[in-house]
Amino acid sequence: MSETYTLYNSTVMEHFMNPRNMGDLKDADGVGEVGAAACGDIMKISLKIKDGRIEDARFKTFGCGSAIASSSMATELIKGRTIDEAMSFSNQEVVDALGGLPPVKIHCSVLAEEALKAALEDYVKRNPSAAAKVATTDSVAA
Amino acid sequence: MRQVFLDHQSSTPVLPEVFDAMRPYFTEYFGNASSLHQHGLRVRDALKRARQQMASLIGAESEEEIYFTSDGTESSNLAIKGAAYANERKGKHLVISATEHPSVMNSLEFLEKQGWTCTRVGVTPQGTIRLDELEAAITPQTVLVAVHHVNHDIGTIQPMREVGQLCAAKNVPLYVDCEASAGWLPIDVKEWGAAMVSFSPHRFYGPKGVGVLYRNRKARIVSVIHGGVQEGGRRAGTENIPAIVGGGVAAEIAQERLSQRVAHVAPLQKRLWEGLKLNVPYIQLNGPEPGPHRISTNLNLSTEFIEGEGQLLLCDMNGISVASGSSCVSKSLKISHVLGAIGLDHALAQGNIIMTLGKANTEADIDYVVETFAKIASKLRGMSPMWDEFEHGVIDSVIAPTGRGKSFSQHAAEVSGKSAH
Numbered sequence: 001m002s003e004t005y006t007l008y009n010s011t012v013m014e015h016f017m018n019p020r021n022m023g024d025l026k027d028a029d030g031v032g033e034v035g036a037a038a039c040g041d042i043m044k045i046s047l048k049i050k051d052g053r054i055e056d057a058r059f060k061t062f063g064c065g066s067a068i069a070s071s072s073m074a075t076e077l078i079k080g081r082t083i084d085e086a087m088s089f090s091n092q093e094v095v096d097a098l099g100g101l102p103p104v105k106i107h108c109s110v111l112a113e114e115a116l117k118a119a120l121e122d123y124v125k126r127n128p129s130a131a132a133k134v135a136t137t138d139s140v141a142a
Numbered sequence: 143m144r145q146v147f148l149d150h151q152s153s154t155p156v157l158p159e160v161f162d163a164m165r166p167y168f169t170e171y172f173g174n175a176s177s178l179h180q181h182g183l184r185v186r187d188a189l190k191r192a193r194q195q196m197a198s199l200i201g202a203e204s205e206e207e208i209y210f211t212s213d214g215t216e217s218s219n220l221a222i223k224g225a226a227y228a229n230e231r232k233g234k235h236l237v238i239s240a241t242e243h244p245s246v247m248n249s250l251e252f253l254e255k256q257g258w259t260c261t262r263v264g265v266t267p268q269g270t271i272r273l274d275e276l277e278a279a280i281t282p283q284t285v286l287v288a289v290h291h292v293n294h295d296i297g298t299i300q301p302m303r304e305v306g307q308l309c310a311a312k313n314v315p316l317y318v319d320c321e322a323s324a325g326w327l328p329i330d331v332k333e334w335g336a337a338m339v340s341f342s343p344h345r346f347y348g349p350k351g352v353g354v355l356y357r358n359r360k361a362r363i364v365s366v367i368h369g370g371v372q373e374g375g376r377r378a379g380t381e382n383i384p385a386i387v388g389g390g391v392a393a394e395i396a397q398e399r400l401s402q403r404v405a406h407v408a409p410l411q412k413r414l415w416e417g418l419k420l421n422v423p424y425i426q427l428n429g430p431e432p433g434p435h436r437i438s439t440n441l442n443l444s445t446e447f448i449e450g451e452g453q454l455l456l457c458d459m460n461g462i463s464v465a466s467g468s469s470c471v472s473k474s475l476k477i478s479h480v481l482g483a484i485g486l487d488h489a490l491a492q493g494n495i496i497m498t499l500g501k502a503n504t505e506a507d508i509d510y511v512v513e514t515f516a517k518i519a520s521k522l523r524g525m526s527p528m529w530d531e532f533e534h535g536v537i538d539s540v541i542a543p544t545g546r547g548k549s550f551s552q553h554a555a556e557v558s559g560k561s562a563h
Contacts, residue, residue: 007455013455016455024530033557035556035557035558036558037558038475039470040489040492040554041470042528042557042558043527060525060526060530061526061527062447062448062527063451063452063470064455064468065455067449068525104475
C-alpha cells in the first residue's frame with residue numbers, strides 16, 4: 001500500500017506511537033489511578049510538585065490508542081501549571097490539543113482529567129498545609 | 143515493510159480468475175435477468191450456472207434451492223425473519239446459540255420486540271453449544287433453531303450432525319449460518335438435515351455484494367424485502383449479476399481447492415500459536431486448540447495486562463492487519479458477546495486479538511508476526527499500570543495465577559468505582 005491510513009488523526013497517532021512522559025516518578029508527590037467504568041481502561045498519573053507548581057508528570061495507561069494519547073497529552077499540558085490551575089484542568093483541553101477525538105473516544109480524555117485530579121487529591125491529602133492554600137479542593141473529582 | 147493480512151474473516155481479495163469472469167457482466171452482458179429479450183435471457187443463464195456452483199459447494203440437491211441476497215447479513219435476516227413470519231400461526235418461539243453472529247442476534251432482538259420469544263442456548267468455555275440445553279429449549283411453539291457452523295470470533299466448529307439430528311427428532315427446521323466456514327470446511331446440507339444455510343463468497347476469494355441462502359423445498363419462509371418476483375418471490379430486487387457470477391466461480395474454485403487451502407493454513411495456524419505461546423508470556427488461546435474442533439484459519443488470543451485496540455494499532459503500523467473483540471474497538475464499548483458467552487474474564491476480553499489466516503500467508507509471514515507481536519506486547523506492557531502492579535504483586539494473572547494479589551477485575555472495579563460489565 002502506497003498510502004497509510006490511520007484510525008486517528010496524525011497528532012493522536014504520534015502521541016500513541018511516541019508517548020511523552022510515559023512511566024512512573026520516583027518519590028512522586030501525588031499519584032492518581034482511575035478506571036473507566038464504561039470500557040474498562042485504567043490510567044495512572046504521577047506528579048512531582050514543588051512550590052505549588054507541577055514540576056513533572058508521568059503516566060501509565062492500560063487502554064486503547066486514544067487513551068494512551070490522551071494521557072500523553074494531558075501530562076504535557078499540565079507540566080508547569082500551579083495546583084490551582086491544574087484543579088480546573090478540563091478534558092476539552094486534551095481533545096483540542098490532540099486536534100479532536102472520535103465522539104466514542106471522548107471518554108478517554110475524561111479519564112485523563114480524572115487521573116490528574118486524583119493525583120492532585122492524593123497530593124493534597126499528603127500535604128494538608130497545601131490543601132489550605134487551594135480553595136477549590138472541594139470540586140476535586142473523587 | 144512486510145505486509146501480512148491476518149483478517150481473512152473480515153474479507154478476502156477477489157481471485158484474478160473470479161474478476162475475469164465478472165468483468166463482461168459489468169460492460170457487455172449488463173442485462174437485467176427479469177428482461178425477456180436476449181440481454182435478459184443471457185444473464186439468466188449465468189444466474190443459473192452460479193446457483194449450480196453454490197449448490198454444489200454445500201451439497202444441495204438442486205440449484206433451485208439457492209437464493210441470492212446482498213450479503214451474509216441479509217441472508218440471516220431472510221432466514222430468521224422469513225421463517226418467523228411464515229410460521230407465525232404454528233408458534234412464535236425461536237432458539238439460537240448464545241454465540242451467533244450479530245446479524246442473527248439482532249434479527250432475534252427485532253422479533254422479540256414484535257412479540258416473539260427466543261431462547262439463547264449456552265455454550266461451553268470452548269464455545270461448543272450445550273446439546274442438552276438445546277434439546278430442553280425446543281418447545282412445540284418453536285418454529286426455528288439457528289446454530290452457526292463455525293464461530294466468527296473463536297473458530298469453534300459446532301457439532302452440526304448432532305444438532306441436525308436433534309432438530310430432526312423434534313421436527314423443527316434448522317438454519318445454519320456458514321459465513322465463517324464456507325469454502326474452508328466441507329458442508330453437507332443433507333447430512334445436517336438443514337432447512338436453511340447461508341454464506342457469502344467474499345470470505346473465500348469472491349466479491350462482496352452477494353450473499354447466498356440455501357432453502358430446502360420443505361422450509362417455509364416469506365420475503366422480507368418486497369418488490370418484484372425475483373428469486374422465486376423470496377427476495378425482491380435486481381440481482382447483482384457480476385457479483386453472483388464471480389461468487390459462483392469463487393465457490394467452484396473453493397470446492398476444488400478446499401483440501402489444498404486447508405493443508406496450507408493449518409500448519410501456519412499451529413506455527414503461529416506455538417510461536418506466540420513461546421515468545422509472549424501471559425497469552426492464551428480462546429476457543430479450542432488447533433485441531434478437529436477449531437477451523438484452521440482462526441486464532442483468538444488474549445494477551446494479559448494490555449488492551450486490544452493498542453495491539454491492533456501497533457500491529458497495523460507494523461504492516462500486520464488483525465481484528466479485536468475488545469470493548470475499545472466496539473462502538474458500543476462492549477466486549478464481543480462471544481467472549482462474554484464463553485465466560486472469559488473481562489480483563490482477558492479487553493486484551494483480545496483475532497488473527498485469521500488465508501492462502502497467501504507464508505511461514506516467513508508467521509515468523510515476522512510472532513517476532514513483531516512479542517515486541518508490541520512488551521512495548522504496551524511497559525506503558526501499562528496493570529503490568530507494573532502485577533510485577534509488584536498488587537494484582538494477579540488470570541492466565542497463570544501466582545496466588546498473590548487481587549484480580550484485575552476487582553482492582554479495575556475499585557479504581558473505576560464500579561465493575562465494567
